Amino acid sequence: MTDQEIRKGLAGVVVDTTAISKVNPETNSLLYRGYPVQQLAERCSFEQVAWLLWYGELPTAEELAAFEARERAGRALDPRVRHVIDEAPTSAHPMDVLRTAVSLAGVLDPEAGDDDREAELRKAERLLAAIPGMVAYDQRRRRGQEPVEPREDLDWSRNFLWTTFGEEPTDVAADVFRISMVLYAEHSFNASTFTARVVTSTLADLHSAVVAAVGALKGPLHGGANEAVMVAFDEIGFADRAEAWLGEALAAKRKIMGFGHRVYKHGDSRVPTMRAALDRLVDEHGAHEVAALYDRLATAMDERKGIKPNLDYPSGPAYALLGFDTPTFTPLFVASRVVGWTAHVMEQRAANALIRPLSAYDGPAEREVPAQ
Numbered sequence: 199m200t201d202q203e204i205r206k207g208l209a210g211v212v213v214d215t216t217a218i219s220k221v222n223p224e225t226n227s228l229l230y231r232g233y234p235v236q237q238l239a240e241r242c243s244f245e246q247v248a249w250l251l252w253y254g255e256l257p258t259a260e261e262l263a264a265f266e267a268r269e270r271a272g273r274a275l276d277p278r279v280r281h282v283i284d285e286a287p288t289s290a291h292p293m294d295v296l297r298t299a300v301s302l303a304g305v306l307d308p309e310a311g312d313d314d315r316e317a318e319l320r321k322a323e324r325l326l327a328a329i330p331g332m333v334a335y336d337q338r339r340r341r342g343q344e345p346v347e348p349r350e351d352l353d354w355s356r357n358f359l360w361t362t363f364g365e366e367p368t369d370v371a372a373d374v375f376r377i378s379m380v381l382y383a384e385h386s387f388n389a390s391t392f393t394a395r396v397v398t399s400t401l402a403d404l405h406s407a408v409v410a411a412v413g414a415l416k417g418p419l420h421g422g423a424n425e426a427v428m429v430a431f432d433e434i435g436f437a438d439r440a441e442a443w444l445g446e447a448l449a450a451k452r453k454i455m456g457f458g459h460r461v462y463k464h465g466d467s468r469v470p471t472m473r474a475a476l477d478r479l480v481d482e483h484g485a486h487e488v489a490a491l492y493d494r495l496a497t498a499m500d501e502r503k504g505i506k507p508n509l510d511y512p513s514g515p516a517y518a519l520l521g522f523d524t525p526t527f528t529p530l531f532v533a534s535r536v537v538g539w540t541a542h543v544m545e546q547r548a549a550n551a552l553i554r555p556l557s558a559y560d561g562p563a564e565r566e567v568p569a570q
């Protein structure tokens with residue numbers, strides 16, 4: 199490729215190698231370190247998947263026990279982070295509040311300046327343990343609710359729901375939430391992960407990369423889509439209005455959130471697993487109207503545009519049924535994807551080259567500054 203052949207949005211450009219995950223659009227498959235994500239979602243805890251993404255192998259029983267003990271001990275919200283969240287107006291988007299909280303966590307991290315792999319693994323673990331508390335605290339304060347302390351007898355997924363809602367989740371709720379977290383954890387060189395790699399390539403620290411990645415994830419073309427899906431569902435209201443709503447939205451040239459993907463063109467590999475998980479929640483809540491709306495809109499979109507749902511499409515209504523407020527959905531994505539981001543930070547640092555592409559200049563030709 200010469201510097202004159204521009205690929206807008208780097209579409210189709212292979213930027214580097216990665217051993218963390220493989221997205222295969224031909225077979226609609228996704229592997230984490232060689233394991234099909236569907237099998238991981240069926241058989242593994244979120245903690246096991248995090249370890250796999252960081253270390254390359256599933257943990258042994260001893261490794262898992264030690265990791266779980268550290269993660270559970272690191273969940274409490276630092277009072278200084280709590281104070282900063284309290285200072286944020288409730289009009290601020292939860293992603294902006296979380297970005298700020300993660301940034302402060304970086305400032306306060308005992309190994310803030312260290313970038314050897316062992317220190318970065320510890321920093322990544324600390325973020326994994328701390329982020330749910332930030333997200334839960336922020337949602338509760340917006341509702342005028344007292345914070346709920348984390349519980350060390352609960353696994354990561356159950357504790358996340360516990361600290362958010364102050365009651366133990368049902369087995370279905372905990373399992374659906376765990377599955378969504380496994381599915382969101384990693385997806386090769388997506389926009390936010392690539393952002394984290396760009397920041398790391400300058401030799402900046404792990405928290406700087408994660409803060410930048412939170413910013414990239416916020417946009418509705420990326421992680422912000424799970425929130426936007428629910429906004430659309432609320433706008434549509436009832437299944438039998440899906441076709442008319444879609445017709446109007448497409449006529450207005452609106453992007454339909456939760457549909458389409460840069461890499462998958464025949465359907466997102468993660469959707470069938472998440473849709474099955476959503477169905478379990480639909481049954482538990484008797485929320486069959488949600489499933490009907492989901493199907494009507496997806497069918498209409500396929501008929502009109504031939505575009506399939508992405509992971510954000512089933513995740514949005516699932517998070518609503520779990521009880522999360524819509525603006526909290528993208529922070530949930532952060533809580534999971536921080537694993538993928540930090541795995542990529544470590545991979546980038548281990549074989550670094552500054553990421554610095556070229557541009558083709560199309561501004562004014564050289565000219566003289568008028569005499570002043």
Ligand code: ACO
Pocket residue numbers: 207418419420421423452453454455456457458459460461503505508509510
């Ligand atoms: N709604 C309406 N039209 C769409 C959509 C959509 N969701 N997605 C793609 N298209 C159309 C485009 O308008 C374009 O049509 P045109 O050729 O007539 O102009 C064509 O399909 C190709 O679309 P692009 O935007 O060029 O494809 P790209 O690969 O750049 O886009 C993207 C991928 C950004 C995800 C896009 O599908 C989109 O905007 N989707 C909605 C946002 C969304 O759901 N994002 C979540 C991504 S997955 C994740 O983060 C878990």
